Amino acid sequence: MPASKEQLEEIALSRKEYNLIVKLLGREPTYVELGLFGSLWSEHCGYKHSKALLKMFPGMGKHVLVKAGEENAGVIDIGDGQVIGFKMESHNHPSYIEPYQGAATGVGGIVRDIFTMGLRPIALMNSLRFGPLSAPHNRYLMSGVVGGIAGYGNCLGIADVGGEIYFDDCYSGNPLVNAFCLGIGKTGGLVKACAYGEGNLVMLVGADTGRDGMHGASGLASRTFEEERELRSAVQVGNPFMEKLLIEACLELAKTDWIVGMQDCGAAGLTSATVEAAYKGRSGMDIEVQKVPRREKGMTPYEVMLSESQERMIVIARKGYEGKVKALFDRWELHSDIIGTVTSDGMFTIRDNGQVVAHAPVEILNTPPVYRFRPKKPAWLDGLQKLDLSKIKDTAPRDAGSTLLKLLAAPNICSKHKVYRQYDHQVGDNTVVLPGSDAAVLRIQETTKAISMVTDGNGRYCYVNPFIGGVIAVAEAARNTACSGAHPMAITNCLNFGNPDKNDPYYQLRECIKGMTYACKKMKIPVISGNVSLYNETRGVAIFPTPVVGMVGLIKDVSRHCSSGFKRQGDVIMLLGDPGGDASIGSSEYLELVHGQVRGSQGIDMAAEKDLHACLIKAAEKGLLSSAHDCSDGGLAVALAESCILGNTGFKGEINLKGRVDAALFGEAQSRAVVSLNPGAVRKMEELAHRCRVPVTRLGIVHSGRFALKGLIDLPVSELDQVWMNGL
Amino acid sequence: MKFGIVVFPGTWSDRDCYYSIHNICGQDAVYIWHKETNLSGCDCIVLPGGFSYGDYLRTGAIARFSPVMDSVADFSHKGRPVIGICNGFQVLCEAHLLPGVLRQNDHLQYRCQWTYLKTENNTTPFTAKCKKGQVLKIPISHYEGRYYADDSVIKELEDTDRVAFRYGTPSGEITKEANPNGALNNIAGIVNKRGNVLGMMPHPERSCEDILGSSDGNIIWESIIASI
Numbered sequence: 005m006p007a008s009k010e011q012l013e014e015i016a017l018s019r020k021e022y023n024l025i026v027k028l029l030g031r032e033p034t035y036v037e038l039g040l041f042g043s044l045w046s047e048h049c050g051y052k053h054s055k056a057l058l059k060m061f062p063g064m065g066k067h068v069l070v071k072a073g074e075e076n077a078g079v080i081d082i083g084d085g086q087v088i089g090f091k092m093e094s095h096n097h098p099s100y101i102e103p104y105q106g107a108a109t110g111v112g113g114i115v116r117d118i119f120t121m122g123l124r125p126i127a128l129m130n131s132l133r134f135g136p137l138s139a140p141h142n143r144y145l146m147s148g149v150v151g152g153i154a155g156y157g158n159c160l161g162i163a164d165v166g167g168e169i170y171f172d173d174c175y176s177g178n179p180l181v182n183a184f185c186l187g188i189g190k191t192g193g194l195v196k197a198c199a200y201g202e203g204n205l206v207m208l209v210g211a212d213t214g215r216d217g218m219h220g221a222s223g224l225a226s227r228t229f230e231e232e233r234e235l236r237s238a239v240q241v242g243n244p245f246m247e248k249l250l251i252e253a254c255l256e257l258a259k260t261d262w263i264v265g266m267q268d269c270g271a272a273g274l275t276s277a278t279v280e281a282a283y284k285g286r287s288g289m290d291i292e293v294q295k296v297p298r299r300e301k302g303m304t305p306y307e308v309m310l311s312e313s314q315e316r317m318i319v320i321a322r323k324g325y326e327g328k329v330k331a332l333f334d335r336w337e338l339h340s341d342i343i344g345t346v347t348s349d350g351m352f353t354i355r356d357n358g359q360v361v362a363h364a365p366v367e368i369l370n371t372p373p374v375y376r377f378r379p380k381k382p383a384w385l386d387g388l389q390k391l392d393l394s395k396i397k398d399t400a401p402r403d404a405g406s407t408l409l410k411l412l413a414a415p416n417i418c419s420k421h422k423v424y425r426q427y428d429h430q431v432g433d434n435t436v437v438l439p440g441s442d443a444a445v446l447r448i449q450e451t452t453k454a455i456s457m458v459t460d461g462n463g464r465y466c467y468v469n470p471f472i473g474g475v476i477a478v479a480e481a482a483r484n485t486a487c488s489g490a491h492p493m494a495i496t497n498c499l500n501f502g503n504p505d506k507n508d509p510y511y512q513l514r515e516c517i518k519g520m521t522y523a524c525k526k527m528k529i530p531v532i533s534g535n536v537s538l539y540n541e542t543r544g545v546a547i548f549p550t551p552v553v554g555m556v557g558l559i560k561d562v563s564r565h566c567s568s569g570f571k572r573q574g575d576v577i578m579l580l581g582d583p584g585g586d587a588s589i590g591s592s593e594y595l596e597l598v599h600g601q602v603r604g605s606q607g608i609d610m611a612a613e614k615d616l617h618a619c620l621i622k623a624a625e626k627g628l629l630s631s632a633h634d635c636s637d638g639g640l641a642v643a644l645a646e647s648c649i650l651g652n653t654g655f656k657g658e659i660n661l662k663g664r665v666d667a668a669l670f671g672e673a674q675s676r677a678v679v680s681l682n683p684g685a686v687r688k689m690e691e692l693a694h695r696c697r698v699p700v701t702r703l704g705i706v707h708s709g710r711f712a713l714k715g716l717i718d719l720p721v722s723e724l725d726q727v728w729m730n731g732l
Numbered sequence: 733m734k735f736g737i738v739v740f741p742g743t744w745s746d747r748d749c750y751y752s753i754h755n756i757c758g759q760d761a762v763y764i765w766h767k768e769t770n771l772s773g774c775d776c777i778v779l780p781g782g783f784s785y786g787d788y789l790r791t792g793a794i795a796r797f798s799p800v801m802d803s804v805a806d807f808s809h810k811g812r813p814v815i816g817i818c819n820g821f822q823v824l825c826e827a828h829l830l831p832g833v834l835r836q837n838d839h840l841q842y843r844c845q846w847t848y849l850k851t852e853n854n855t856t857p858f859t860a861k862c863k864k865g866q867v868l869k870i871p872i873s874h875y876e877g878r879y880y881a882d883d884s885v886i887k888e889l890e891d892t893d894r895v896a897f898r899y900g901t902p903s904g905e906i907t908k909e910a911n912p913n914g915a916l917n918n919i920a921g922i923v924n925k926r927g928n929v930l931g932m933m934p935h936p937e938r939s940c941e942d943i944l945g946s947s948d949g950n951i952i953w954e955s956i957i958a959s960i
Binding site: 155158 | 842
């Protein structure tokens with residue numbers, strides 16, 4: 005009997021897709037099969053709207069060992085026989101419905117992606133977006149999300165080294181919670197998420213299976229937000245203690261030769277874990293659902309297969325080694341049960357007490373349709389990109405100080421210490437630069453190396469100009485990386501967009517990806533992993549298109565790393581990069597905060613950007629720099645103020661005003677960084693900048709007590725510090 | 733000398749303790765799984781930080797029943813040094829090897845930050861290399877770190893010089909603002925009557941190298957090494 009409209013709605017498949025399934029199978033699917041298709045063909049698992057676009061990203065680079073899409077996370081070589089793998093993933097919808105558990109299980113999921121590969125997770129970051137905190141519900145969401153990240157992450161013993169938080173009205177009905185995890189391992193020690201070898205055993209490890217998280221992939225992640233309350237049961241509940249045991253047990257198991265593969269149960273639970281593993285191994289699988297240990301009675305095969313109960317892993321044990329595998333998990337007080345076998349017939353078979361309830365080719369299950377559209381540029385975008393400067397009143401010199409204070413107190417700019425102090429950012433004995441600087445820096449034990457990590461993504465820029473916004477997301481991440489003295493190695497990303505079935509969100513998605521691709525290619529930075537979160541809209545209102553970039557860089561000598569705060573009084577402060585023109589107030593924090601406008605496209609010259617990074621990295625490696633801080637949100641004045649506050653110092657200097665006061669102080673011209681250095685190093689720095697074709701301007705010196713910009717601002721740093729520290 | 737580092741299910745600073753003791757201080761260190769009972773060969777037992785048994789029920793309440801804990805008690809009764817860090821401190825309190833309890837921080841949030849510890853007693857095996865009153869920069873990372881005991885216990889601890897560390901300012905003043913969790917009298921660490929069992933909430937194993945922001949934690953390991 006053909007599936008009813010209600011059935012298809014429940015699993016978010018269209019009638020057209022259903023008809024395709026019937027055609028491919030040559031018959032109507034069974035009820036359980038329909039559930040499998042619903043999950044595997046969802047946007048979340050199947051990337052059917054984004055796959056064609058994601059192919060644009062450059063995937064290869066000389067350090068890349070595992071490319072995007074091949075495994076749970078991409079992996080790069082960092083030399084000395086060491087590899088790192090990282091990935092970022094969204095948990096937006098669950099976090100809106102149940103903020104604590106939604107965010108907690110987001111952390112749990114991304115951590116499993118890393119240790120599944122045999123990598124030890126050593127760092128977490130998260131990129132968050134909420135509506136303004138003036139609304140109590142947004143404050144509730146933020147405290148729940150931060151509490152969930154802390155509650156889950158801290159229990160695991162993985163350093164949570166920061167990330168970013170931004171606020172805007174557009175996220176009120178749809179917060180963003182993107183979690184990043186990085187793990188380290190040895191070359192040759194990677195485990196694949198793969199099932200092969202007829203007769204090998206499929207083992208389910210960890211938590212029992214319950215009804216929590218039903219339809220998480222097909223329901224929550226693949227539709228918009230109208231009926232959030234009804235879907236509350238689709239949010240899973242996390243048990244970080246179980247996860248911690250799984251980390252240790254699975255990493256121990258990864259060192260043995262008892263298994264052929266390992267895969268975590270994430271979105272679509274047992275279904276995607278088993279089908280994807282069989283697909284990668286060009287195998288089939290025969291599963292008996294009665295063997296799956298449950299935490300509640302009366303669960304149907306459909307429910308068992310689609311449950312998203314957390315902290316579960318699939319292990320493919322070599323035949324004859326299952327006893328050893330079980331003994332290992334027993335020692336960690338974890339359940340492990342044989343639930344099926346690997347077959348060679350290419351079929352995915354599910355039995356309930358021996359009776360076949362699903363029997364479909366793995367190939368068909370795991371090959372959802374790929375959609376391509378030709379979206380049109382939305383008509384409203386042209387107007388939005390224009391900025392008539394004559395209609396924006398410039399900041400009077402006497403108001404420059406009060407405007408700076410206003411910006412420093414703004415939630416998008418102020419210190420986020422009230423958030424990150426709730427995360428354990430030092431466990432692991434690696435964290436050299438703590439959260440709060442441009443990039444976190446972790447040293448690699450027993451080497452002289454270090455890695456830097458950042459997340460970046462400005463939704464406002466992408467809303468006004470999706471292409472440029474995409475370029476800047478990558479460029480800014482690389483700039484922050486370079487400010488820490490690190491060479492950019494690779495990126496991961498989370499693409500948070502609206503409903504892709506509509507023209508405008510699909511256009512934004514395509515343009516952002518094009519922009520990111522352009523920047524990545526210009527800088528030769530590969531994209532090694534990522535995740536797509538579409539349908540981010542509530543009652544027809546979409547979020548700003550928000551791609552978030554997670555970038556990892558490599559520092560050869562950790563003693564040459566750099567951070568944002570000024571270090572020594574008497575150091576000379578310089579601006580690297582072109583100061584920019586009046587148009588740089590377009591899409592800026594200043595324009596929105598002071599003038600209430602979101603418009604005017606930013607511009608970026610990737611050649612200048614690349615030159616700046618080369619200059620910063622060389623300067624750091626030569627030991628010329630005391631500090632480096634990129635000019636981003638809030639512009640030059642905010643960058644200078646932050647370096648003063650972080651370094652507990654002051655600033656005395658002047659700037660050469662050529663145009664508007666607001667553009668010079670608060671404009672967000674790209675490709676700039678504020679550095680400080682010993683007076684003895686100034687000439688070398690100027691020569692280096694010249695060789696790198698980077699404009700360099702002396703701004704002043706590191707001073708004590710006051711922030712004094714001649715003729716414009718003269719304030720005690722304690723006052724700047726006070727507003728910046730208490731903005732949230 | 734040899735340090736024995738106890739590992740409960742859910743422990744996570746075992747690896748950091750190992751790294752700082754072995755790689756930084758150059759001493760032998762072994763992991764002791766919580767089901768083992770043989771501590772022979774160890775000169776000092778470390779109960780590291782983490783979330784043993786997920787902190788379920790109450791911090792340290794389940795771990796104290798692990799088989800290893802009887803051996804740890806015997807070890808301490810022989811006067812040999814035992815140090816409990818963070819969750820290890822909580823386990824020692826639950827096992828009644830130290831008095832008092834660690835309650836939820838007064839602000840009801842997890843807190844990870846640098847703290848400045850004033851060394852109140854420099855005659856213990858754990859602090860002998862400190863000057864009296866020396867300030868150590870060592871970070872905390874906990875949700876349940878507010879030391880609490882009834883008045884008579886607090887009085888006894890203070891009268892008998894058993895408060896090893898208090899949270900203070902960088903210059904060593906004991907102020908309300910310097911107290912990160914609401915601990916009574918800013919208590920960060922205490923010793924037992926005999927002075928051979930130390931419990932402290934801050935993590936010395938995280939501050940043993942300048943590149944990590946402080947190497948003050950080494951003073952505690954070095955004091956133990958010198959005392960054996």
